[in-house]
Each structure stands twice: as structure tokens, then as C-alpha cells.
Amino acid sequence: MTAPYQQIAAGIRARISTGELGQGERVPSTRELMREYGVAMATATKALTTLQQEGLVHSRPGVGTVVGPARRTPVRDGEPALGRDEVVRVAIALADAEGLAALSMRRIASELGVSTMGLYRHVGGKDALVLQMVDRAIADFPFPPDEPAGWREGIETAARLQWAAYRRHLWLPGAVTIGRPQLLPSLLSHTDAVLRAVGRFGVDPSTAMYAAITVFGYVRGVALNLESEALAEQDTGMTADEWAGEQADRLAVLAGELPGFRGLGEGFDFDFDLDQLFEFGLQLVLDGLGVRLEPVRSRLR
Incomplete structure (x- = not known):
């Protein structure tokens, strides 16, 4: 039986192959996949990781996961192929796009096109990496x-x-x-x-x-x-204000028993x-x- 993450990956893969999702277009995020398929975040994350390992998608800062392989910045003569700053930058971009729960060393390695063990030599484990992410984010x-x-x-x-x-x-x-x-x-x-x-x-x-x-x-x-x-x-x-508007009638009934709310006045718009x-x-x-x-x-x- 095909695992749920494989079914999700197959669905996105098919949309890419038919051209429904074109080069550079955003694919559903982990949270969108969770809602659509009713799966846990780990399952949705594994589906996207699978597609990244195949080179079909990659994460783009400020956008999310998009169609197409990641393009590494050309390395200048004398520079190492991978540095700590690059790992931290990519990790922050992934966390910005999909949340910290979706972050894993394997996911980052896939994004950078390196082995997972290679990351540990640069930033240590995930806990150490998160500390470096925090330090960089605040320092900005x-x-x-x-x-x-x-x-x-x-x-x-x-x-x-x-x-x-x-x-x-x-x-x-x-x-x-x-x-x-x-x-x-x-x-x-x-x-x-x-x-x-x-x-x-x-x-x-x-x-x-x-x-x-x-x-x-x-x-x-x-x-x-x-x-x-x-x-x-x-x-x-819905925004918070739109949600509150949807709850206005119910709030009016409940607030009828609460003097503090009644003191706000009828039709109070917050x-x-x-x-x-x-x-x-x-x-x-x-x-x-x-x-x-x-x-x-x-x-x-």
C-alpha cells in the first residue's frame, strides 16, 4: 500500500508533469497539504522533502516551496563549497516559509544538495542550528x-x-x-x-x-x-476582524449576561x-x- 506522503508527492508530481504547476510557481505548503489531505505535518513535510530530493521543487525565501531545482550560488576560487552562513540562511528561509516544525537537517541538506552528515560539520545538530538562526535573525x-x-x-x-x-x-x-x-x-x-x-x-x-x-x-x-x-x-x-464579524450575533447573546460587555454599548466595533x-x-x-x-x-x- 502506498504511504500517504507518497500519494501526496505523486499528486504534486503529476501537476508538475502536466504543466498545471509551472517553473517557479508555488506548490502547496505543508499546512495547506495538512488541510487538504488530513495528514500530520510530518507527513506533509516528508512529501515535500521527497520532491526536493528529486529536484522537482525547492524553497524560495519569502515565497515558499516552488517548482524547479534549487540554484546554488557559484563558488568563488578558494571558498569552501558550503559554509555555515549559507546553511543558516537556507534554514531561516525554510522556517519563514513553512514554520520551525517543518525544519529538519535532512530537509536543509536536500535544499543545499549536500549530505545530511555534511551539515553537522558546519552547524552541529538541529538544536545548535536553531540557536544560530535566532542569533542571525535578531542581529538583522x-x-x-x-x-x-x-x-x-x-x-x-x-x-x-x-x-x-x-x-x-x-x-x-x-x-x-x-x-x-x-x-x-x-x-x-x-x-x-x-x-x-x-x-x-x-x-x-x-x-x-x-x-x-x-x-x-x-x-x-x-x-x-x-x-x-x-x-x-x-x-x-478571514482576518481577525472578519472572524469577529461572523461571531457578532453569538457574542451579543453571550454578552447579554456580562455587564462589562454591555458597558461597551450596542454595536461596539472593535x-x-x-x-x-x-x-x-x-x-x-x-x-x-x-x-x-x-x-x-x-x-x-
Whole structure:
């Protein structure tokens, strides 16, 4: 009996051979295949990996998996055939297109046209590779050269740079942690920026560190919704506002028993936007830090 991943691969292969999917056209993503065939992500990923190994498709940054073999960048004289930077770049592109769960050393090797063992010599195992991906993704959003004028501006800069990185790489919030933070140069520079900002209040080291973790935790917490919201919109074909509109009648019935909702007024129209939520919450966090830390600075004067 033909395995499910083979059936999926055969279907896409047939569409390519008949010209239904032409050179450079995007093929269904792993999540689209999951919905269409009712299979797990591992099965959908294996189907696409099979087609990549056959040279029928490859991943294209910002687009997804497209028809045609991957084209490696010509190697200049004296350069190694494969380097760590290239592996990390391709891994980030794959994660951007299909999510971190779809990433595997075998998949990356297939994309690069090298053996899986060859990758380990450059980046170690998958866990080590993900750390390098995180470091590169955050480093692509460097701090401005000028020191911020005040503590608030310093924290705002760090928070917004993190948000921008999370916005570009939806897998990134799930790859970083709070309780056991990854000791990466790019992440440490963000923590250092907040510590320097909070240090202007003259607080004790524990308070300064908790303040930095609070800022980091807030930004990451909101950013974790970016990928799930993108998936929900992909699955339903509706934005958050459109989905809410579909639920309006049901919400009206349920809210009739809840005084807080009734206080919003009949026909209340809420425009949900994660960027607005991030900025709104960031100001609350900064206001709270100011209230908590300003008395400490006052006592030191």
C-alpha cells in the first residue's frame, strides 16, 4: 500500500508533469497539504522533502516551496563549497516559509544538495542550528549608533527592534525562552540595553534583571500570537476582524449576561490589530516601570 506522503508527492508530481504547476510557481505548503489531505505535518513535510530530493521543487525565501531545482550560488576560487552562513540562511528561509516544525537537517541538506552528515560539520545538530538562526535573525535588526536620550526611549528601542524581528520571522518567538535564556550575542545586547536604561534609576541588580525579563517577556508574549493568527487567517480565509464579524450575533447573546460587555454599548466595533496591541501594552509596561522605579531614584538624590 502506498504511504500517504507518497500519494501526496505523486499528486504534486503529476501537476508538475502536466504543466498545471509551472517553473517557479508555488506548490502547496505543508499546512495547506495538512488541510487538504488530513495528514500530520510530518507527513506533509516528508512529501515535500521527497520532491526536493528529486529536484522537482525547492524553497524560495519569502515565497515558499516552488517548482524547479534549487540554484546554488557559484563558488568563488578558494571558498569552501558550503559554509555555515549559507546553511543558516537556507534554514531561516525554510522556517519563514513553512514554520520551525517543518525544519529538519535532512530537509536543509536536500535544499543545499549536500549530505545530511555534511551539515553537522558546519552547524552541529538541529538544536545548535536553531540557536544560530535566532542569533542571525535578531542581529538583522541592529541598535542605532546613538545612545537614547532617556531610559524610556532606550527600552522602547529594544522592544520595537525585537517586535520587528518577530514580525519578519514568525517562528522566532517560539524559538527563544525566558527561564533558560539562550546566551547569544544578539539577545544579550537587547538585555544589556534594558539593563542600561533601568540602571539610570540606581536600582539593585535583581530589580534591574527582573525589569529586563519583564520587557522581554511582554514583547515575546504578544509576538507568540503572530504565527497563530497568520495560520488562523490562512485556515479560515478571514482576518481577525472578519472572524469577529461572523461571531457578532453569538457574542451579543453571550454578552447579554456580562455587564462589562454591555458597558461597551450596542454595536461596539472593535478593530483588533496586533501592532496596536503591542504598542498599547508597551506603554503600560513602561508606565508601570516608571511608577515602580522612580521612587528609588528619588531616594538616591
